[in-house]
Amino acid sequence: MPQYLLKLRRYDPRSGEAAYWDEHRVDLGGRSSVLDAILKVRDEVDGSVGIRCSCQQAICGSCGVRMNGRPGLACNTHLEEAAARDFGVGWNPSEEGDEVPAGVIEVEPMGNMPVIRDLIVDMDAVHWKKIQRVSPYLINQQPVPEREYIVPHENMVDITQSMACIQCGACVSDCLSMEIDPGFIGPAALAKAYRFVGDPRDAEHHERLEDLSEDEHGIYDCTHCFNCIDACPKGVDPMSQIMRLRRRAGTDEKIVDRNNGHRHEDTIATLVRDYGLLHEAEMLPRSYGGNSWFGKFHPAAGQVLLRSLPSIVPAVLRRKVNIKIAVFGHKIPKPDLDAVKKLYAKIEGREQRVELNLYVSGFEDEPEAPPAETHGTGAPQDDGPATSPHELEAASESESS
């Protein structure tokens, strides 16, 4: 049985002492979960280790923690998988003759939320407050039918992805935007919002979208860092839900928000279409002044440029920006530019927008060789993690496109 070194971040507010690392060696197989290891310590050594947990099958959402720097559920993260993360954790032999562990795993409470005790964070203060912010309940289309609402199967499948959220807080833990702007509504709550915006039974799609667009901490506050997608143990892909909210708001409902979020997005898309790469000098003026070459002559464009000087000047001085390219735009070879334009034409020429829902779509029964043996070959295998549906989806997606 391999031995893992488990380093638990401990903290008791009543002790008057700072947080500290509590080290334990546990003998468990690499396919055991991090939660198994923590519970082994709690059961056999120290009953005071604080962690919320219940179902041990990744459905109750209690055991969100950070393991070697990455957020997730302790119950469905294997020890070998957590230990393999390159997080720069070292191991210093404390005594001569200590056995070198199979892996070192640092377990910390989730980020962006205050710690109550050990691995337990205050989700009410952050996560649930933000959920409450998005009116997290169905506002029924009237009249409510006597029997069920008639709703296309595809719509129900579509919102099942955001329904699958178990409110564990892993995405909130590592949301970079929230770290900068604690007011950001955040990935979990916005995914929850999509669950209603995508539900044909809800009566207030437009109001919800307007609300989330106009809020300066709303949908345009996300910076596409993908952390929430990496963090989510349930494949909810919060960032994808945020992007859907944006498309619904900007493209379908034509909501032009006061934060210039939608115009900014439009501008970037147009500039890339026309120049092949981002044209930095045009970006701000167009976002604020209007999305055309004339945008820069709008008074709002001048104002924003003036306001941005404190960022622009140091960027130029530190040579993060090349003035010539920034002002005159990037030049890419004509065939490349044509290829970019062709892509745009193809996508924009579609009659209907294709919304990828990788949660359940993208699979077909592919013909395959019959299994070598019949029943009775289902013994649990230990030859590494199986291919995840996500990888399969991604593969079949790229094949078809």
Add this chain to the structure above:
Amino acid sequence: MPSHDVLIIGAGLAGQRAALAAAQTGATVAIISKVHPVRSHSVAAAGGINAALNPEDTWESHAFDTIKGSDYLGDQDAIEIMCREAPNEILWLEHAGVTFHRSETGNLGTRAFGGASAARTYYVADITGHAILHVLYEQLMKHSATVDRFEEWFTTDLLQDDEGRCNGAICRNLRNGELQVFDAKAVILACGGAGQAYKPTTNGLIVTGDGIAQAYRIGARLMDMEMIQYHPTTLAGNGLLITEGARGEGAQLFNAEGERFMEKYAPNKLELASRDVVSRAEQTEINEGRGFPDGTVALDITKVPRRRTLESLREIVNIGRDFAGVDITREPIHIHPGQHYIMGGVKTDIYGQTTIPGLYAAGEVACVSVHGGNRLGANSLLDTLIFGRRSGEHAAGQALHMPMPSTPSTRVTSTEKEIRAIINRPQGGRRLAAIKDELGETLNQYVAVFRDADGLRTAHEIVRRLKEQARSATIDDHGTVFNQDVIGAFELGYMLDCAEAIVVAAIERKESRGAQFRTDFPQRNDDEWLKHVDISVNGEDVPTVSYSPVTITRWEPQERSY
């Protein structure tokens, strides 16, 4: 000091449904839970919820299937109510926002389930419990002005007035250890079953029989406690649940010889016979040497079209991948019967009233009894919602005509002392987890699919010894903030009380019916045992047995085969 018309303990489906129903009548409501409501174990219910909602289906058919499933131990008046009210409950859920699966026409779609004569199980992929629980919590957030939520508060005592009427509870705020008296005109227990008394179990770590034991300790009658459901498909090794929905979608069971053995035991319904029948069949195969060396048989989900599996059984695809290292769409998985549900619980009438005035119970903590000797799959979600709602409505109605009780806040002193005594115990006793493990393994060995008098007596002796040891179990945590160790000590006590009631009831019932199969009494015996076994304590920690009649309305007991 909080005081409410209705105090609900437990915030799974039954508790939340009770809270919403009580609040709708205008009563003041508090709901208390030792975990955040969405962590409640209802969240793990996978397969679906039954209702005869299709025009071609009838509630009578649903009722008969349930009664037959119960091996005629279910009370038919309660079953009639549950099945009649089921369709409206589904529609209520749908209108509240549950994203039920749709057919091609956009109407609600169903899947097949065990022991049912029609496909009447409504579902959301294989996260039905999760989908419903989160929608109910959405409704609680919507109605936060009328329902006070106390999340992460642990109930230590049920309070009674001089006449024995339940009039509140003492609860501990886990965040700071503060104790608080909650006054209430009526208390509804909705805090789930006792699966953690078994090892392995499909139940979460929080399912520790709190409500069953608390009611039992103040004199409430427990009923049908011997009826423990072993689910036919739990994962080898860790006992995780593989939903019955898999078999509903077409998955098949095979023994190690490649034989589809259900053909022998239930030629008509095969894998979709009721759970006690399938579990017994599997255990027989395993005991007679036709299982795999790890004590399992194989569940072959590759019979289900792959796309269908990925769309509607996604959760078990993940469980197979994460917890067994198997792609269930490509190869069979090894499973065995495992503890899943307790049909018994606190005896109630059709309004959820227990034998203690002012105290209600709903959901797995209760025994109405709609499940009798064996619960059908997808009937438990229904039970929680129907009887949760009925309890909430009835309790609120009663409360209208009553003055608000008032328990002096000094009443917490004795609980405070009790907690301090636990915290200050001398070291040197057994560890809580060691006692709990021994309890779980004992029950799983002697009070499982097959039972006999010798084994049950052994189990009883062990439980008595563990009760003694639990009183001096070692406590490491001496703090006040999220002291889970102290909670663990309380929970262990609750589990041991439940375990004793289970064992005593199983010893008492000298026949085989539903989930109780006595190898020393292998026949069902309607002449002597068509009755409920009730367990209660009066003052001392010794369970006493009594009986209640089974209510039969129109379905006379018949021989049962699938």
